[in-house]
Amino acid sequence: xxxxxxxxxxxxxxxxxxxxxxxLTGARHDADxxxxxxxxxxxxxxVPEAVEVDKWAFRxxxxxxxxxIRARRVRSAVPLEESGAMEQTxxxxxxxxxxLALAEISxxxxxxxxxxxxxxxxxxxxxxxxxxxxxxxxxPIGTIMSRxxxxxxxxxxxxxxxxxxxSAGLATGAG
Amino acid sequence: xITNEMLSAYIDGELAPEEMERVAxxxxxxxxxxxxxxxxxxxxxLLTEFSSAIDAQPLPPAxxxxxxxxxxxxxxxxxxxxxxxxxxxxxxxxxxxxxxLAASLVLAVAIVLQFDARDSAPPGFEEIVRAGAVVPSSxxxxxxxxxxSDQAFAVASGAxxxxxxxxxxxxxxxxxxxxxxxxxxxxxxxxxxxRRDERWETLKVVGAEARGSDAxxxxxxxxxxxxxxxxxxxxxxxxxxxADAEARALHGGWTR
Numbered sequence: 001x002x003x004x005x006x007x008x009x010x011x012x013x014x015x016x017x018x019x020x021x022x023x024l025t026g027a028r029h030d031a032d033x034x035x036x037x038x039x040x041x042x043x044x045x046x047v048p049e050a051v052e053v054d055k056w057a058f059r060x061x062x063x064x065x066x067x068x069i070r071a072r073r074v075r076s077a078v079p080l081e082e083s084g085a086m087e088q089t090x091x092x093x094x095x096x097x098x099x100l101a102l103a104e105i106s107x108x109x110x111x112x113x114x115x116x117x118x119x120x121x122x123x124x125x126x127x128x129x130x131x132x133x134x135x136x137x138x139x140p141i142g143t144i145m146s147r148x149x150x151x152x153x154x155x156x157x158x159x160x161x162x163x164x165x166x167s168a169g170l171a172t173g174a175g
Numbered sequence: 176x177i178t179n180e181m182l183s184a185y186i187d188g189e190l191a192p193e194e195m196e197r198v199a200x201x202x203x204x205x206x207x208x209x210x211x212x213x214x215x216x217x218x219x220x221l222l223t224e225f226s227s228a229i230d231a232q233p234l235p236p237a238x239x240x241x242x243x244x245x246x247x248x249x250x251x252x253x254x255x256x257x258x259x260x261x262x263x264x265x266x267x268x269x270x271x272x273x274x275x276l277a278a279s280l281v282l283a284v285a286i287v288l289q290f291d292a293r294d295s296a297p298p299g300f301e302e303i304v305r306a307g308a309v310v311p312s313s314x315x316x317x318x319x320x321x322x323x324s325d326q327a328f329a330v331a332s333g334a335x336x337x338x339x340x341x342x343x344x345x346x347x348x349x350x351x352x353x354x355x356x357x358x359x360x361x362x363x364x365x366x367x368x369x370r371r372d373e374r375w376e377t378l379k380v381v382g383a384e385a386r387g388s389d390a391x392x393x394x395x396x397x398x399x400x401x402x403x404x405x406x407x408x409x410x411x412x413x414x415x416x417x418a419d420a421e422a423r424a425l426h427g428g429w430t431r
Contacts (some may be wrong), residue, residue: 011242015230022229023222039241087259102228105221123187124219125226130189150185156214159221 009053010039016126017057023121024065024114026106030037037064058126059136062118101159108158116151119144177201177208186215199386300336300359304366304382310374314338319353319375320429324421335360343424344415350431352378354407367407370429379406 001009010017017038022031038061047056109117115137122133123144130148134141177198184190202209239398266303290429302313309316318338352369364382368375381403408414416424 007242014234014238014242016235018229019226023226028229028232031229036235036238036241039238043241052287101221102225105218105225109222109225120222123221130184130187145184145189148187149178149180152183152186152215152218152353153179154288155218155222156211159214159218 001049001053003043005045006047010042010057013054013057014053017061019125020058020121021061022064023109023125024117026060026110034061034065034068053133054126055128055136058077058122058128059138062137066114104159105155108155110149111158112154116140116147116154119147121153122153123148177205179211182208182212183215186212207393223230300357300362301365303330303336303338303357304364304377304380305375306366306380309368309377313376315355315368315377316375318355319370321425323425332397341365342415343421344410345412345431346410347412349412349431351431352410359384365403367403367410369410373430378410379403401425 005016016034018031021034021038022028025031025034038057041060041064042057047053047065112120119133119139122128122136123130128136130141130144134144137144139147181190181194181198185195188195191197195323202212291352305317309319314328314330314336315338318340322328322340324340324342327337327339330338336357336359338355338357341356343351343353346352346369348369350369350371352367354367354374357364360383364380366377368377368379370376
């Protein structure tokens with residue numbers, strides 16, 4: 001693929017790649033830095049023949065983030081409100097609840113192991129199948145399945161339980 | 176017993192058909208399991224909502240600049256910048272308004288318009304690249320007058336000639352000027368025209384044989400290009416116009 005064609009592909013992929021970077025980093029500025037680093041890497045190194053650009057881009061993005069984590073050892077703790085992510089408009093009580101829930105999911109994502117966060121984001125945000133996510137993360141499908149389940153369970157638990165029943169159910173299903 | 180793993184794979188449609196049915200039946204029969212499903216789906220929804228929030232934030236200019244086509248990824252340095260280097264033609268572009276331009280590039284695919292030659296056969300390469308006053312009915316006049324930079328115009332009649340405005344600027348004489356290129360298969364030329372007395376006048380043209388069959392402009396000899404660049408840089412009163420300023424000039428009929 002020549003450079004122009006790659007640029008066009010990446011332009012179309014930009015929103016998805018940015019959301020993924022945001023899910024990984026949890027902070028807007030970190031996400032944009034990661035996005036930029038990913039694009040630079042892709043444009044300099046290119047994409048191997050016979051590889052789908054989006055999956056390769058997600059892989060590069062995630063690997064760069066892991067390098068960053070190794071360097072920093074901590075995920076950014078910039079509060080959601082400061083990151084600008086909360087500028088969406090809501091109204092009334094729902095607004096407050098939504099804000100709280102989003103803040104909670106952000107905090108809960110911070111607590112997830114990186115590999116669970118990456119797997120969950122690829123499947124839930126990007127709509128990848130388990131097989132595709134396995135390809136991106138270079139992991140067996142069974143591992144992807146397990147990581148996603150553990151991530152969902154952990155996030156569910158961290159979110160405010162809607163009812164005592166739900167909490168009991170989560171405990172029961174721990175698998 | 177339906178484990179979290181099975182329930183999670185059920186949400187993602189990743190179980191075998193018979194397993195999908197088994198989990199569905201279990202959910203219908205078990206309130207706790209149904210509640211767990213609701214909670215998992217809530218996680219997905221919140222995660223999606225949380226991550227989509229970044230869509231509302233503007234993309235950093237540096238990111239957009241990375242994805243500009245090569246011909247638009249560098250700017251003509253301002254004359255006041257010490258040590259400024261004039262970049263080769265293929266990399267010249269407007270520095271001013273780079274962000275607006277970058278944003279517009281998302282939509283700016285190469286639009287090729289057909290010239291409606293009702294009155295006469297469109298001129299060939301030599302006729303277009305001739306220096307001097309630009310005839311108002313000519314394709315070059317239409318390009319200079321009506322098209323944004325980077326908008327290619329294909330001269331009809333199978334002549335295979337394409338004209339593209341490259342950049343717009345205000346000259347030291349306070350006139351609007353535009354650099355353009357003309358591609359005609361194996362031949363190519365660069366020119367600069369300024370708006371004088373309500374008409375366009377081509378001040379300088381350099382022509383060259385293009386290298387290869389690449390549709391992109393292949394530069395003339397370095398000497399020729401350098402001479403042309405120096406000429407254009409000498410005309411520039413300031414940095415070239417950004418996309419917005421160019422659009423305003425275009426809609427205003429290039430009057431000052």
